[in-house]
Amino acid sequence: MLARGETVIQWMEKLAPKHYAVPDDRIGLQIGSLRKEIRRVLVALDVTPAVVEEAGELGAELIIAHHAPLYRPLKHLQTDTPEGALMASLLRRDIAVYVAHTNLDSAEGGMNDWMAEALGIEGRAVLEEVHTDKLFKLAVFVPVDHQDAVRGALFNAGAGWIGNYSHCSFNIEGTGTFLPREGTDPYIGKQGKFEKAAEVRIETIVPDSARKAVVQAMLKAHPYEEVAYDLYPVDLKGRSFGLGRVGSLPQPESLDSFCERVKKALDVPFVRVVGDGSRQVRKVAVLGGSGSRYIRHAKFAGADVLVTGDIDYHTAHDADAMGLAIVDPGHNAEKIMKPKTARWLQEKLKAAGYDTEVLPSQANTEPFRLR
Incomplete structure (x- = not known):
């Protein structure tokens, strides 16, 4: 199974989230479309004619580059200029170009x-x-017999980090009350009957970058059909990037x-x-x-x-x-990024069951030489 371009970039943005970039940096999809299956990805430092030729020979439909080919604004796109000829070659071969620059830095x-x-x-x-992750406090109420499963799901999704300490939480036992109404399917109790349940309030820290994944993991691991939880910002500094x-x-x-x-x-x-x-x-x-x-x-x-x-x-x-x-x-x-990025992305795609191949560019884009 081949990954679509959007899927490849979703993985790439896990390595280098776009909000890590400095303001006004030229990142993201610059040329072509991601709405297609990708057999091969070529990872390059620069997008030069040699790199485009290499991508064409390899049958790569996507180039992930560190340096943007469209960095300075173009007033026109004339194919008899070096910039225009490069764009035309990419479009003619249907090769998309995605840029990860200061976000990868x-x-x-x-x-x-x-x-x-x-x-x-x-x-x-x-x-x-450049960026500091905002922190949130998550408090969720869990039946006693599911507390380990829910805590584990929270930690595995990225919650519970304080500095270099992981799996941090605070837990308080108490009694939860509820009355299941018509149309409910309660994990504990019966419809129309007021219930008391032994529960644990689990509190932990959630970075903004993992907030969506943590909440999804919590809801999936929790046995209740309606999960009671609080999520609110705290005035503490998270990890810096x-x-x-x-x-x-x-x-x-x-x-x-x-x-x-x-x-x-x-x-x-x-x-x-x-x-x-x-x-x-x-x-x-x-x-x-x-x-x-x-x-x-x-x-x-x-x-x-x-x-x-x-x-x-x-x-x-x-x-x-x-x-x-x-x-x-x-x-x-910075050419060190070619094999490193290619290896990281290849491992993630393979683990997800995709046959898309990710290759580091072999083209030498160093413009200087010594004499």
Whole structure:
């Protein structure tokens, strides 16, 4: 069974929810239609003519890209321009393009976590918050003999997290009363008879991102046909998601030694470096893509070095003056997302019973070369 395009993207948005993106980022479906069965998905960093040709040869009906082919507004779509020819080629081949950009950067287990993990950074925290999950308190009244089943359903759906503690709840035993009216099918008691039931009030925390799934799981596990529950917002800060990561290496090492680590981990032939190669670095900030705007965030977080791309001349001087080392592996270092995204999505689709194949692009979209 093949997954339809909408189904593929539903899974993709579990990895990288759209509301994790920075405002006005160009994400989502940009070209074509998802209303079709998908035999193959090609995961690419960029959408270039080489990538489109690769997708065509593979028979891929969908490209999931990190960088948007439609980033700057187009005033016209002329097929004798590079942009227009690219769009025409995609439309002619009926290949849809879906973009996951800063939402994939911000996602837990997404771009910046992949890069930080590859570099061996431990104890990671978000460098720049983009989204904070709102928290809700859920209180549900459950017959005593079903309390374990309902609690388990709540926790499995994403409820019960407080910091790094899971399965958190508070439980109070009490007596529930009700009178089943005509047309009801009560789990306890009979129609027309006032009933008292031994119940447990289960209270737990629910993040906004899991609210719908938690409520659905609760209703499915609960034996009552009419479930009594309360769900209300609480003035507490939930988990934060955002750009970049900051953490520590297992042991300090020289900046020059760290540069070799970066080249190997991110599969790049060279890096540009700001800072004395003999200086010791341990606390590391990493931000995939273009990070010139985030040198002060890295310094404020206590980082010794920032790993990011597209550092310009004046930003390099500013970083050097503030004592922040920089290792610039280039923007194309984000190609780490191709095999990682493809593997994650393939596993989810396969587990759901779909035969759709997800492949990482093999096309090299690095525009620079050394001479």
